[in-house]
Amino acid sequence: MGWSIRTKLIILLLAATVLPFGSSIAITYFQTTKSLNNRFVSTNHDLIQKGEEELSVYLDDVAQMSSVLYRYTPFMNVMRDGISENLDINQEEVHQALAYLFNTRPEIEQMHLYIHNGKDSYTIYHSTISGRGKYDHIFTQPYYANLMKTSRFSMIEPPHEIYSYNNMSFIPNSEKKKVLSFHNILRDVPSDKLLGFLSIDINLSKIRSIADRLYTKGEEDLYIMDKSGTIIYSSNEKVIGKKNSEKWFSRIKQDYQTEKSLVWKDSHFNGVIVYDKFSSPYKGWYIVKRIPYNVLYQSARETALMNIIIGIITLIIVLISTLVVSFKITAPIKVLNANMKRVEKGEFEADFDSLGNDEIGMLGRTFKSMIAKINELIQREYVLDIENKASQLKVLRSQINPHFLYNSLQSIGTLALKSNAVPVYTLLTSLAVMMRYSMNMKEDIVPLTSEIMHVKSYLLLQKQRFAEQFEFELNIEKEAEQILVPKMILQPIVENCFKHGLDQHIDKAVIQIDAWLKTDEIFCIRFMDNGAGASEEQLQQIRRQVFHNASVEDKHREAIGLKNIYDRLQIYYHQQAKMSINSLDGSGFTVNIEIPKIMDTEVEHT
Numbered sequence: 385m386g387w388s389i390r391t392k393l394i395i396l397l398l399a400a401t402v403l404p405f406g407s408s409i410a411i412t413y414f415q416t417t418k419s420l421n422n423r424f425v426s427t428n429h430d431l432i433q434k435g436e437e438e439l440s441v442y443l444d445d446v447a448q449m450s451s452v453l454y455r456y457t458p459f460m461n462v463m464r465d466g467i468s469e470n471l472d473i474n475q476e477e478v479h480q481a482l483a484y485l486f487n488t489r490p491e492i493e494q495m496h497l498y499i500h501n502g503k504d505s506y507t508i509y510h511s512t513i514s515g516r517g518k519y520d521h522i523f524t525q526p527y528y529a530n531l532m533k534t535s536r537f538s539m540i541e542p543p544h545e546i547y548s549y550n551n552m553s554f555i556p557n558s559e560k561k562k563v564l565s566f567h568n569i570l571r572d573v574p575s576d577k578l579l580g581f582l583s584i585d586i587n588l589s590k591i592r593s594i595a596d597r598l599y600t601k602g603e604e605d606l607y608i609m610d611k612s613g614t615i616i617y618s619s620n621e622k623v624i625g626k627k628n629s630e631k632w633f634s635r636i637k638q639d640y641q642t643e644k645s646l647v648w649k650d651s652h653f654n655g656v657i658v659y660d661k662f663s664s665p666y667k668g669w670y671i672v673k674r675i676p677y678n679v680l681y682q683s684a685r686e687t688a689l690m691n692i693i694i695g696i697i698t699l700i701i702v703l704i705s706t707l708v709v710s711f712k713i714t715a716p717i718k719v720l721n722a723n724m725k726r727v728e729k730g731e732f733e734a735d736f737d738s739l740g741n742d743e744i745g746m747l748g749r750t751f752k753s754m755i756a757k758i759n760e761l762i763q764r765e766y767v768l769d770i771e772n773k774a775s776q777l778k779v780l781r782s783q784i785n786p787h788f789l790y791n792s793l794q795s796i797g798t799l800a801l802k803s804n805a806v807p808v809y810t811l812l813t814s815l816a817v818m819m820r821y822s823m824n825m826k827e828d829i830v831p832l833t834s835e836i837m838h839v840k841s842y843l844l845l846q847k848q849r850f851a852e853q854f855e856f857e858l859n860i861e862k863e864a865e866q867i868l869v870p871k872m873i874l875q876p877i878v879e880n881c882f883k884h885g886l887d888q889h890i891d892k893a894v895i896q897i898d899a900w901l902k903t904d905e906i907f908c909i910r911f912m913d914n915g916a917g918a919s920e921e922q923l924q925q926i927r928r929q930v931f932h933n934a935s936v937e938d939k940h941r942e943a944i945g946l947k948n949i950y951d952r953l954q955i956y957y958h959q960q961a962k963m964s965i966n967s968l969d970g971s972g973f974t975v976n977i978e979i980p981k982i983m984d985t986e987v988e989h990t
Contacts, residue, residue, distance in 0.1 A: 393713070397706045401699060424680055425645045428658040428673055435598040436660055436671045439608070442590060443666065447538040449485055450568040450582045456481060463570060463579040466501035467516060475516065482508045485584075493563050494585040496549035498522055500578050509553040519550045527567040528581050541565035542614040543625035546585055562624055563587055564616065588624070591617050598671075603679045605653075609633070611668025632657055636672065648674075656680060716744045720751060732759045811848055814841040829983065832899060833865040839874045839897065846882060854893045861900040867907055868983050870956050874909070876945045877975055881913040901981065911975040917967040927965055946975070956983060 505519035655676035662669035739748035953961035
């Protein structure tokens with residue numbers, strides 16, 4: 385059936401409204417997001433550049449703290465001569481220098497001073513200066529050893545849990561936190577003679593305060609990595625001090641020379657990554673900011689949402705207007721169509737007075753005139769003959785109407801129940817259920833549970849016939865009960881068991897039906913009996929007739945029923961159904977059916 389005029393009119397007006405408006409929203413959203421992306425990348429790159437400069441200045445300030453000691457002559461004399469030269473005075477100079485440096489910055493957690501002349505070691509933690517200690521194996525400390533091999537005056541140890549230098553500071557476990565350590569070498573300038581080492585441990589509070597100005601908490605991410613990829617600081621505190629092995633970081637290091645931003649999507653992040661590289665003396669360090677699309681395009685999405693809301697309101701108005709206009713145009717046509725269908729059924733009467741004064745109204749008046757003329761002819765020539773034949777047909781139908789037989793069976797069953805013939809009533813009920821199921825021609829696709837009930841009624845009738853010589857077993861998975869299957873595919877297979885497998889059986893006959901879900905997409909049904917079965921030659925003949933349309937001898941006519949079922953399954957399931965037939969001499973007959981779990985119900989109408 386083609387589309388109605390009303391449907392065509394609605395589709396036309398909707399297309400004329402939706403397509404331009406939808407295209408406008410899509411183009412606007414695309415242009416807005418593109419503009420926002422470019423602006424956000426530029427703005428954020430400038431922001432992290434300023435942050436990188438501020439961080440570099442701060443790190444330089446901490447690294448240069450040791451240079452203050454060079455201007456304090458008494459302390460430098462102690463470094464040259466050693467503590468033992470004048471223990472009380474020299475030790476006081478060391479204490480004053482350490483206390484002065486410790487109090488210059490609140491983020492300092494611990495300091496360690498090593499004096500090479502005498503191999504003396506001091507620490508200050510929480511403003512408490514330790515006693516004098518010996519540090520004989522100073523170069524087992526990797527950063528001190530590396531400073532001796534280079535011309536650099538300072539090295540930074542990435543964030544780590546604070547530890548005690550030379551076991552001279554007592555640090556409770558409850559106060560252990562992550563610190564960034566600056567290890568400095570003290571030389572007797574202008575010579576390269578080693579005087580000692582100074583280590584400064586700072587907490588990340590100052591770095592955090594600088595970094596927090598560079599991103600929005602809870603929405604964006606910030607990372608600062610050194611040249612080895614160790615995370616110096618991150619908005620995710622759990623990863624501070626760990627190696628960054630993410631693929632996006634590898635991509636940044638690869639594309640740094642040509643790009644300043646990166647579009648990235650994975651299972652954890654979907655958005656834009658803006659990055660910059662530190663300049664000397666922290667060359668090789670990276671500062672990275674990740675901006676998710678839901679943050680980047682929030683304003684664009686709000687604008688698009690507002691446009692969509694306006695579009696929906698406009699669409700509703702257009703739809704209502706279209707329905708009103710189309711109803712006024714198509715309502716008379718529907719009335720005329722309904723009257724034509726009544727005439728088709730034999731009711732030669734028009735139930736409308738007028739359809740208007742336009743062309744449709746003229747068509748309606750012509751239609752009424754035609755019906756009047758037909759009625760006149762029918763009344764004159766055929767009405768008596770038709771009524772006579774209709775009466776005869778009704779009598780004939782009442783004689784063969786299956787509903788009459790069904791009602792009669794119900795009446796007989798009721799009489800049997802009144803006479804205490806319960807088995808008779810049960811059998812009649814089972815037969816009545818089978819008849820009702822068979823007579824229902826409205827449904828061609830039914831749930832499996834309906835097919836099972838029908839087969840069960842048939843088996844109960846056969847149970848009465850064979851008594852103790854027959855048993856049946858139904859094993860149906862709960863998940864399979866509501867799967868839709870073609871009607872009347874089970875009972876014919878079971879009926880074949882009685883016709884050709886169990887009639888001559890002298891022992892107890894058994895029929896078993898199993899239904900289960902083989903996979904999420906495949907549903908299986910299996911029929912098994914313990915009848916005489918078939919020889920290999922007979923089995924091959926049956927298979928050829930069922931699957932290849934080959935002819936067989938009359939004694940194997942049971943294949944006709946199986947072939948009908950197989951052909952129906954192929955039609956309903958678009959050649960996706962599978963059937964297998966197996967038998968062993970004297971060991972019964974087995975039929976397996978595999979069909980898709982979900983049927984294309986459009987087959988029903990083809």
